[in-house]
Amino acid sequence: MTYKTILLDVSDGVATVTLNRPERLNAFNRDMADDFKSLWAALKSDDSVRVVVLQAAGGRAFCTGVDVKDGWRASGERAQPFEMDDPGEWLGPKSNKVWKPVIIAVHGLCAGGAFYWLNEADLILCSDDATFFDPHVTFGMVSAVEPTGALCRMPFPEIQRMVLLGNDERISAQTALRISLVTEVVSPESLHGRARELALLIAEKHPLAVQGSVRAMWDALSLPHATAVANALKYTQLGNPISTAEVDRAQIKTPNWTLR
CATH class of the missing domain: 1.10.287 (Helix Hairpins)
Incomplete structure (x- = not known):
């Protein structure tokens, strides 16, 4: 299967998925939502895949959330409040009943809707240049779904601080480690290799x-x-x-x- 916005490589029991919209800071649009819906269905049924690594193409960002220019809804799609899907239902592995471990390797900016992936990861690593933040309230938007999902990963006071300060403050890699948002901080050069190293160790197990x-x-x-x-x-x-x-x-x- 081919995808428009992501790259997929499967080897040694590990599926490496790469967000591939670096020119848009790897933000997700409808094409990426469609790609992930198809991807999770394919990986779920592929017995050769034991572990998934999610990373992003190089540049400034892992992902800055939804693409504010494209949006994520299909052109002409009805957007009545009680008919709206949440993009997490498309993007997240656990939302798609994928129980194969997911390791996420974060570099650069990681913001807003990127937490749809973080919230459903099993392990998160980041490079020392990574920063995490939630810009919703800065632009007059309620921040609810992503921070609620983060309750299983981050302490409540840290989530509230991130939400309420919006674009005025970012969480550094070292702070992310301290609050258990990530489990390891490495150099940018070793990030993807380290994620694969851990994935291979897990893939060896039943x-x-x-x-x-x-x-x-x-x-x-x-x-x-x-x-x-x-x-x-x-x-x-x-x-x-x-x-x-x-x-x-x-x-x-x-x-x-x-x-x-």
Whole structure:
């Protein structure tokens, strides 16, 4: 399948997806929304793909959200308030029931609607030149969907500060690490290589064990704690009899592990 706004490479169990609109700061429009809707359906059913890395073409930005010039709705599409789709339903892997781990590598500007991807990622890395911000209120717009989605990743006070200050303040790479928005900061030159390195380590593991673990944790986010703990057992009951039967523990060697 070919795409208009993204590049796709699949090798060694890793699907590397690259936002490819650098001339528009990799902002998403309707073509990109369509591309991601098709992409997630394809990757979900492709057993050769075990992990997804999402990155962006070089330049100033990972993504600055929706393209303010093009918009993301199709030309002539009705825009009555109660008929509007949310772009996250097209862009996000979890919204499209993809339980393969998603690693995001962020460089440069990362703003507004880019959080549709961040909010549904399993791991986020960034380069030390990355900055994160939400410009909605600066332009008189309510910021609601993206920050609400970020509640599973960032502390509430940090989200509110980002939302209310708008374009007046940006979150640095080091602050993003401190507040757990990202898990690692690297140099711009090593960003994509590091994301792939982690993806390959995950891709070596049994896909059912990995995907079951991913889904269990994401389902838990929507449940009260006691219910989530009780609910977690079913994932092991369903997945372990299948995955462990296909894993020879005697053949698993202790790796040269790293300390983070």
